[in-house]
Amino acid sequence: MRIRYSLAGIVLIAASATWCAGRMWRAMAFDENVTQNLLMASEASTVASAILELDLALEYLQNNVPTQGSTGIFWEGKRDDVGVWYASLLEARAVLEVDETDERPALVLEQVRPALNRRPPMGISVHGAHHQAWFWGGCMSFILGFLGGFLVLSELDGRRYIGFRPRPRSRKY
Numbered sequence: 001m002r003i004r005y006s007l008a009g010i011v012l013i014a015a016s017a018t019w020c021a022g023r024m025w026r027a028m029a030f031d032e033n034v035t036q037n038l039l040m041a042s043e044a045s046t047v048a049s050a051i052l053e054l055d056l057a058l059e060y061l062q063n064n065v066p067t068q069g070s071t072g073i074f075w076e077g078k079r080d081d082v083g084v085w086y087a088s089l090l091e092a093r094a095v096l097e098v099d100e101t102d103e104r105p106a107l108v109l110e111q112v113r114p115a116l117n118r119r120p121p122m123g124i125s126v127h128g129a130h131h132q133a134w135f136w137g138g139c140m141s142f143i144l145g146f147l148g149g150f151l152v153l154s155e156l157d158g159r160r161y162i163g164f165r166p167r168p169r170s171r172k173y
Contacts, residue, residue: 012147015148016144030125037054041054041057041116042109042116044109051096054092066082068082085118085120091115095111
């Protein structure tokens with residue numbers, strides 16, 4: 001019995017750790033491929049280098065992240081709208097392409113800088129298209145990890161906190 005509870009606890013903790021690792025991996029990949037490229041594009045000294053960095057970010061977004069919809073879990077707000085954020089990046093790309101031959105590249109870069117520095121919708125790096133499934137998976141992962149830790153610690157302590165305990169019989173007078 002003790003081994004079964006300990007094994008169940010370890011499995012639950014492993015499932016929780018796997019979910020956390022997947023979430024961290026997706027966040028790091030988004031940061032490396034989108035956030036860093038947008039930062040480099042906003043700080044670029046030439047229009048050509050800004051276009052190159054922005055194209056890298058847009059390519060990653062088109063292939064790995066939904067470009068429409070919302071990242072909100074319970075309600076949809078303007079700050080969670082992926083379509084508006086993505087459209088502003090496409091507009092910035094169009095402005096850079098049109099004004100590539102402009103004699104004053106600093107003004108062109110200054111014009112698109114607010115769009116490039118705008119914060120991405122909260123949760124887009126982790127949730128992607130299945131944001132509600134990721135949220136509920138995270139909630140379940142937290143609960144299962146906590147339960148797994150409780151099972152392991154209760155078995156290490158030697159007391160049985162979970163399981164059937166027969167009630168003492170009452171005396172009949």
